[in-house]
Amino acid sequence: MTERTGGCLCSAVRYTITTDKTGLGACSCGQCRRHTGSLLVTLDGPGEAITFTEGAPAVYPSSSWAERGFCRGCGSTLFYRVTAGRMAGWTAMAAGTLDSLAGLRIENEVFADGTGGAYVLAGAHERLTGEETMKTYSGAGA
Ligand SMILES: [Zn+2]
Numbered sequence: 001m002t003e004r005t006g007g008c009l010c011s012a013v014r015y016t017i018t019t020d021k022t023g024l025g026a027c028s029c030g031q032c033r034r035h036t037g038s039l040l041v042t043l044d045g046p047g048e049a050i051t052f053t054e055g056a057p058a059v060y061p062s063s064s065w066a067e068r069g070f071c072r073g074c075g076s077t078l079f080y081r082v083t084a085g086r087m088a089g090w091t092a093m094a095a096g097t098l099d100s101l102a103g104l105r106i107e108n109e110v111f112a113d114g115t116g117g118a119y120v121l122a123g124a125h126e127r128l129t130g131e132e133t134m135k136t137y138s139g140a141g142a
Pocket residue numbers: 008009010011012013071072073074075076
């Protein structure tokens with residue numbers, strides 16, 4: 001397992017994520033667009049894979065099945081976490097907050113049409129439109 005470190009812009013919140021995954025997810029749903037100001041690119045894992053080593057993130061309940069973490073000091077988007085259902089605890093850390101993105105690559109993209117084509121991610125990764133995302137992850141939410 002690889003331990004990666006990350007943190008927010010002001011460094012008040014620091015964390016580690018321990019995983020062998022190297023694939024990143026990307027989401028351009030309306031909520032991710034607003035929470036990040038653009039799109040959310042994440043490295044995910046079960047809740048146990050993530051340890052906050054400094055500070056504590058603020059949490060915003062963005063739906064009945066998920067919450068979004070951020071730094072109350074600098075506002076950095078830190079994570080998306082499922083809070084209900086079979087995926088409860090699953091946490092997707094905002095990849096931009098990792099200290100290094102070395103060895104990581106976008107593997108799948110959901111709500112890929114959420115930008116209306118204003119910007120698109122290059123590469124040969126899997127892309128699902130919003131409609132395809134809802135069919136594939138029915139009930140898992142955005
Ligand atoms: Zn901060």
